[in-house]
Amino acid sequence: MTQPEVTLVVVPRERFSYTQQSLESIYENTDYPFELVYVDVCTPKHIQQYLQEKSQEKNFKLVRTPHYVSPNQARNVGLRHVTTQYVVFIDNDVVVKRGWLTKLVECAEETGAAVVGPLTCLGQPEHQVIHNAGGENRIKIKEVDGKPQRCIRQKTYLTGEHVVNVPDELKRVQCEYVEFHCMLVRTEIFDGTVQIDEGMLATREHIDFCLMVLEAGGTIYCERDSVITTDTLGISKNQKGLMALTGSIQIPDFEWSDLPYFMLRWNDAWDLASLTHLRGKWNLYEDKYFHKRYKGLGGRRREILIKPLVRRLTFGKGSPWLEKILSSLETRFNHYYYKRYIQKLPQAKQAQAAEMLQSVEVLQSAMV
Known part of the structure; x- marks a missing residue:
């Protein structure tokens, strides 16, 4: 049986100085075959040079935008170059734990999920403090001054927990949202009403996208056996x-x-x-x-x-x-x-x- 095809689309989150650590982490710790599209959003010259050299060495596609763009705009730039069964959107400050991509693909194949996210950890040391393990994301009707109003309700699982303290919780779960720090998406979902909405410029992009996926009838999972770490700039508890x-x-x-x-x-x-x-x-x-x-x-x-x-x-x-x-x-x-x-x-x-x-x-x- 042929393995599903996967393309990683790397986009900027908020900075460029972690580019090398992140990219090398992907190549060193990914044991599943993948293509890679790197969206270079006007990085500084020394990083641009590094990316050019690395793209030739590793044979990945490097796409440079003429000016700064938002993360969702960058995701759409990269998505135009994707022809595989799955796309993984991943931020340029993420480091990954060995086996991360294999676990994401296995989850998608075994569950039929439209979207799968990993266990996302925060800060340094890597892979120790949980930032997101999936969560609830729904629109509820609430009475306000006697009128029904649509209100969004969110709940994040395991935020702030140390991985070593919750071993029994680190199992695959169906949920209602995962985050764009790292997100595997079945590309056929883009054939319908689901899109990367460029109106979401800076915040809540993942909430909007996952609402569209759920409304289209897709399912979302968090594969907690796949582990990545983001936000090495942040200071954890x-x-x-x-x-x-x-x-x-x-x-x-x-x-x-x-x-x-x-x-x-x-x-x-x-x-x-x-x-x-x-x-x-x-x-x-x-x-x-x-x-x-x-x-x-x-x-x-x-x-x-x-x-x-x-x-x-x-x-x-x-x-x-x-x-x-x-x-x-x-x-x-x-x-x-x-x-x-x-x-x-x-x-x-x-x-x-x-x-x-x-x-x-x-x-x-x-x-x-």
Whole structure:
């Protein structure tokens, strides 16, 4: 029997400095045959050169975009080059554990699933603290002021658990969503109504995609015997505890060349536009699910840029007032940076991009 064909599509998540570690992890720890399409979203020159050399050595397809694009836009760029039975979307900061792809394909073949995700771990050391093990993702009808309203409800399984503490839970489960950090998809699902929606620019892309898959009658599984780790920039709960005990300060491995894409990837305008698009597309009520995320705009930038800076300036003690001041300044800079980005867009897209930023500024003024 012929083995199913698989293409990996690597896209940027938020930075480029982990490119080599991630790509080498894939080639060193994947024992299932695969093709690979790497979407190079205007990486810095030294990384571009590395990718060019590696694409010739490993014979994978390297596609470079003329300017920065969102992760979903990059996924569609890569998907155009996929002709295999399965596609695996994987972020460029992911490292994988040996056997990961074999387990994903076996799950899809044995269950007929349209989508399969691995056990996704977080931070360093690798493959130890669970970020996502599948979850619930559904739209429920809720009475609000006597009227039925459509509300989204999510629940993530095993988040924050240490792998060694939950061995009995690390089994294949059917669920309602997995994440785009790493996601195997049966390509025939794209023949119908399911698509990678480019209106989802920065957040909740996996939620939107999995809702489409479920609505189309597809099934979703988390194969917890397949393990990957993402977000090596993040500081997991166990690392925070270690810092408290030792007094050491952990500064994330973040290079200056990562900053331009990082600032665009997590800009407030894209975040809010994604939430607005999700709400309109699925006719969802603007409840606490959305209000919580409105308040959290810019949270990723604060986590990776502001909080480490505050810890450094205060010798590890932290300072809420300093964090608030720096966050306010950073928000202004982020809006300025986004305006500069708008000027580089084709004229036909500038008005829409400017409207996104204006919506953010109105929302943030109302929350002050």
